[in-house]
Amino acid sequence: MNSGCVGVALLLGAALPSQAQGGGGLFGTSGHGSTQTGVNRMSALYGRGECGHCHEQHAGQDADTTLYPYALFGSEENVCWACHNGSTTYAADARLPFSSTPVNTTTDYYKHPVSQLFSGTTPSAHRAGESAPTSFSGGKRHVECTDCHDPHASANTGTPGVSVHQPGGTTGNRMGPALRGTMGIKVTAWQSAGSPFSSAAYSLVRLTDPTTSYEWQVCFKCHSSFTTLPTFAAVGSGNYLANKLTSTNARQIKEYQDVGQALNPNNLSYHPVTAQGQNTAMIAGSFVSPWSRTSTLCCSDCHTKGVGSAGAAGPHGSSYMHLLERPYYLRENTHYRDNSWGRNIGQDPNELCFKCHRWQTYVQKQSDPSTNTWFRKGTDNLHTKHMGDDAPGTTCYTCHDIHGTNKQHLINFNLDYVTVTVNSQAAYTHNSNGGSCSLTCHGKQHNPIAYTR
Numbered sequence: 001m002n003s004g005c006v007g008v009a010l011l012l013g014a015a016l017p018s019q020a021q022g023g024g025g026l027f028g029t030s031g032h033g034s035t036q037t038g039v040n041r042m043s044a045l046y047g048r049g050e051c052g053h054c055h056e057q058h059a060g061q062d063a064d065t066t067l068y069p070y071a072l073f074g075s076e077e078n079v080c081w082a083c084h085n086g087s088t089t090y091a092a093d094a095r096l097p098f099s100s101t102p103v104n105t106t107t108d109y110y111k112h113p114v115s116q117l118f119s120g121t122t123p124s125a126h127r128a129g130e131s132a133p134t135s136f137s138g139g140k141r142h143v144e145c146t147d148c149h150d151p152h153a154s155a156n157t158g159t160p161g162v163s164v165h166q167p168g169g170t171t172g173n174r175m176g177p178a179l180r181g182t183m184g185i186k187v188t189a190w191q192s193a194g195s196p197f198s199s200a201a202y203s204l205v206r207l208t209d210p211t212t213s214y215e216w217q218v219c220f221k222c223h224s225s226f227t228t229l230p231t232f233a234a235v236g237s238g239n240y241l242a243n244k245l246t247s248t249n250a251r252q253i254k255e256y257q258d259v260g261q262a263l264n265p266n267n268l269s270y271h272p273v274t275a276q277g278q279n280t281a282m283i284a285g286s287f288v289s290p291w292s293r294t295s296t297l298c299c300s301d302c303h304t305k306g307v308g309s310a311g312a313a314g315p316h317g318s319s320y321m322h323l324l325e326r327p328y329y330l331r332e333n334t335h336y337r338d339n340s341w342g343r344n345i346g347q348d349p350n351e352l353c354f355k356c357h358r359w360q361t362y363v364q365k366q367s368d369p370s371t372n373t374w375f376r377k378g379t380d381n382l383h384t385k386h387m388g389d390d391a392p393g394t395t396c397y398t399c400h401d402i403h404g405t406n407k408q409h410l411i412n413f414n415l416d417y418v419t420v421t422v423n424s425q426a427a428y429t430h431n432s433n434g435g436s437c438s439l440t441c442h443g444k445q446h447n448p449i450a451y452t453r
């Protein structure tokens with residue numbers, strides 16, 4: 001440890017966190033602590049990578065002060081944005097995804113609200129070292145850069161400035177080194193299928209090694225029943241209304257707002273975030289490279305800055321609702337019939353699902369073998385039949401949930417469009433060579449209609 005660091009430790013009067021120790025600690029191998037790539041705000045005073053570029057002698061020293069805590073030169077995200085403003089050649093502009101319009105409303109989320117708090121006072125309730133579930137709920141519900149990044153440990157992949165995860169492949173759910181050192185959830189025993197977490201099943205651990213840590217571990221601090229989730233529902237609006245979360249129809253099985261419950265690998269189906277999926281028999285030709293039926297995913301494969309937009313990658317902010325990389329139409333509308341790219345014209349509509357699942361397989365069958373999907377009757381592709389031929393307004397959300405459900409194939413019908421006599425999941429029955437549906441959809445009776453491959 002160099003003298004600057006000792007000075008900071010003395011100044012803060014705090015025990016030096018292990019990840020902030022120079023030399024052997026994580027700081028020495030972090031992007032910020034490196035003598036080659038590290039922080040360099042006041043080069044005349046300190047060498048590159050020293051603590052003093054962020055911690056200043058004359059700044060506030062009280063962890064609870066509302067202004068400039070931890071002897072930092074600024075407060076909260078402003079510390080980070082002082083450098084991550086697009087002016088350095090190393091790291092991407094981390095202001096853009098947060099500053100862009102559209103803005104958040106109480107139901108519509110496009111970005112993590114690092115500059116606002118839902119209830120309580122500003123600045124945010126974030127405290128270094130917070131670990132109690134109650135730190136993330138009620139009046140203390142908050143999110144800051146330092147809830148997902150540890151500035152003393154975040155690292156690059158070995159190439160300066162490259163710190164994001166490697167997508168695709170069986171280890172595609174490992175976190176990017178940008179998250180190294182952050183606190184995350186360790187699940188010691190997954191609950192039985194369909195259940196939320198129980199307090200006995202988790203612990204908080206510091207994620208010091210990106211090769212054995214997963215991005216979801218960070219997200220579960222605030223998006224699982226580790227904490228108490230907000231009672232308000234962030235459901236979206238317009239074509240992006242996730243009404244299966246809040247429907248009052250007694251037969252509608254709700255989507256889990258608890259993402260931990262949804263992604264429990266004991267469930268009958270889930271997107272492969274916490275483990276490989278339940279349907280690794282999917283047909284190989286139905287995927288877009290580098291994704292495959294054995295891939296695992298990071299949340300940020302779906303939740304990240306808008307496709308093609310500038311700025312730091314990650315679940316910071318997006319121009320698309322639900323902080324998604326691409327639009328995902330939840331309400332039925334006529335978009336698959338639109339002549340500009342509908343069933344007559346084979347243009348990928350840039351909807352989220354088609355980042356990984358072939359548009360040709362699911363909507364536009366003309367250029368694709370019909371046997372690329374299991375949802376078929378003989379060789380009659382029932383996906384394209386439902387979305388491309390017979391009912392061009394249908395969206396994936398009419399039949400599927402997104403994160404996970406305790407029903408095969410993520411099936412959960414949207415009862416805004418489908419009428420059932422049982423419930424929105426029991427109306428579908430899966431069997432080894434097909435399935436059947438008992439429902440009425442847009443006046444078409446299925447009582448039941450079965451498909452056999």
Ligand code: HEC
Binds near residue numbers: 081
């Ligand atoms: C004094 C300037 C400065 C400040 C303040 C700063 N950073 Fe950085 N940050 C950098 C530089 C330079 C790099 C590039 C390091 C590299 O090339 O690996 C970087 C890289 C990163 C990375 C990617 C990891 C890496 O090694 O590339 C993350 C994540 C990050 N910073 C987050 C933050 C957060 C969060 C804050 C606020 C708590 C913050 N930074 C404050 C200068 C700064």
Ligand code: HEC
Binds near residue numbers: 032128
């Ligand atoms: C890139 C900016 C940056 C650099 C460089 C940096 N820190 Fe920090 N440090 C922070 C931020 C931001 C916080 C507040 C963390 C939070 O709010 O969770 C912090 C908090 C702390 C704390 C108190 C909270 C805790 O984690 O226990 C100590 C002690 C500390 N830093 C020591 C150091 C030392 C020693 C060094 C150099 C080896 C150093 N820091 C380098 C940004 C930095």
Ligand code: HEC
Binds near residue numbers: 084143149
């Ligand atoms: C909700 C969690 C979360 C918050 C809050 C957050 N980040 Fe990130 N950030 C991530 C994740 C996850 C990644 C890595 C994405 C990946 O692996 O693809 C990332 C990546 C980054 C990178 C590297 C991006 C690149 O393109 O190389 C920087 C720089 C960064 N974050 C800075 C910040 C700053 C500054 C803030 C606060 C203003 C912040 N982050 C807030 C989760 C977060």
Ligand code: HEC
Binds near residue numbers: 257273300328352402
């Ligand atoms: C395969 C893509 C995909 C992955 C992977 C994914 N999400 Fe989502 N997520 C979506 C889509 C699409 C929506 C909006 C539709 C909906 O809510 O049904 C959404 C909605 C959300 C919402 C708001 C609605 C709700 O359910 O509360 C949160 C919070 C969320 N995701 C968090 C996460 C977290 C945390 C992870 C990783 C642990 C994750 N997501 C992984 C696609 C994904």
Ligand code: HEC
Binds near residue numbers: 108110112142321
């Ligand atoms: C420290 C707490 C915290 C952490 C950690 C966190 N989030 Fe969030 N997230 C929030 C808050 C606060 C909101 C605003 C809505 C709310 O309160 O649920 C939010 C909103 C979201 C939304 C928008 C939800 C919607 O309704 O459209 C998505 C998507 C999301 N987060 C994904 C993630 C992912 C992915 C991660 C992990 C990389 C993550 N979050 C980590 C606190 C957190």
Ligand code: HEC
Binds near residue numbers: 281297
């Ligand atoms: C980032 C890539 C990615 C995105 C985006 C994505 N998926 Fe997937 N999806 C996968 C992978 C990988 C699997 C394989 C999981 C398995 O083995 O069960 C999968 C599996 C599925 C399954 C089958 C699950 C089962 O158990 O049978 C359905 C249904 C599905 N996805 C629907 C969707 C929908 C709808 C969207 C858009 C909202 C979407 N996916 C977006 C990667 C993705």
Ligand code: HEC
Binds near residue numbers: 282396411
């Ligand atoms: C009319 C209801 C319906 C709609 C709409 C629908 N699906 Fe499916 N999907 C199913 C059924 C039923 C299965 C289960 C097939 C089986 O394995 O027997 C399925 C299976 C899947 C699978 C697993 C692999 C496969 O092809 O069998 C994926 C991936 C998938 N759907 C993606 C999508 C996407 C993406 C959309 C929107 C573009 C979509 N689905 C729209 C009913 C639907």
